[in-house]
Amino acid sequence: MPKDFSLLKSNRQKIELDLARSSKWWLYSPEMYSQRRRTIPMIEEYAFGRVIDLGCGRMALQPVIHSLNLEYDGLDLKPSSSEVTFKADIQEMSTIPDGSYETALCLQVLEHVPDPQTAAHEIFRILRPGGIAIITVPHLSRIHDEPNDFQRFTEYGIRVLLENAGFRMEEIRIRAGLFSFLGHQISSVIIPLVWNVPLLRELVFGINSVIFSRGCYYLDQLMPSLMHYFPLGYTVRVVKP
Numbered sequence: 176m177p178k179d180f181s182l183l184k185s186n187r188q189k190i191e192l193d194l195a196r197s198s199k200w201w202l203y204s205p206e207m208y209s210q211r212r213r214t215i216p217m218i219e220e221y222a223f224g225r226v227i228d229l230g231c232g233r234m235a236l237q238p239v240i241h242s243l244n245l246e247y248d249g250l251d252l253k254p255s256s257s258e259v260t261f262k263a264d265i266q267e268m269s270t271i272p273d274g275s276y277e278t279a280l281c282l283q284v285l286e287h288v289p290d291p292q293t294a295a296h297e298i299f300r301i302l303r304p305g306g307i308a309i310i311t312v313p314h315l316s317r318i319h320d321e322p323n324d325f326q327r328f329t330e331y332g333i334r335v336l337l338e339n340a341g342f343r344m345e346e347i348r349i350r351a352g353l354f355s356f357l358g359h360q361i362s363s364v365i366i367p368l369v370w371n372v373p374l375l376r377e378l379v380f381g382i383n384s385v386i387f388s389r390g391c392y393y394l395d396q397l398m399p400s401l402m403h404y405f406p407l408g409y410t411v412r413v414v415k416p
Contacts, residue, residue: 182368192233192255198210205358208389214311223277224277226240226278234255277306278307282309295340306390334393342413349402359389361387
């Protein structure tokens with residue numbers, strides 16, 4: 176990453192540490208707000224049994240799963256906490272026996288693995304028959320987490336990927352569109368720039384959550400045709416038959 180962006184990167188990491196398990200995390204940007212509006216309700220409606228969060232990061236989904244009174248495990252290649260259950264690559268989860276979970280969550284991870292088809296087969300393997308996976312992938316996204324940023328997905332690409340792994344497709348939702356993509360870039364700059372200034376950051380965060388996080392998301396929903404051709408990304412629900 177260019178030196179000019181080093182402050183933004185370090186402050187984004189601090190924001191994630193400060194907010195990841197807070198409800199405010201979902202107001203950080205239009206990207207996160209779209210997850211709150213399109214993905215979290217799907218999790219709340221369909222997750223059941225033992226749940227594994229694949230590529231769990233700071234475990235932002237843990238409070239959601241605990242609110243449903245479900246068992247939560249996290250897996251990450253580079254765990255950020257001792258609470259993470261498994262240190263593993265989702266392309267090779269041999270430490271997890273076949274059919275161990277009823278629900279697998281995999282949010283914004285498949286773009287970061289060199290072989291997403293192998294990862295999809297592994298997700299299929301660790302689910303029991305009748306288990307579900309809820310997966311999100313980007314279509315519009317800037318380059319991030321270099322050098323581990325490998326691909327973007329269309330609706331048709333993610334469908335083929337998961338069906339080839341053996342899943343039955345149940346639902347695909349477009350989360351948001353072009354306005355949210357552009358708004359996310361703005362949020363990702365203005366909030367990190369002021370994050371170390373306590374009163375100012377609260378003011379900027381509040382304004383951002385209204386104008387960009389919510390505003391861009393709702394603009395996208397008003398233009399479904401534009402959102403279809405310029406999707407921010409997809410939330411997918413599949414079942415292991």
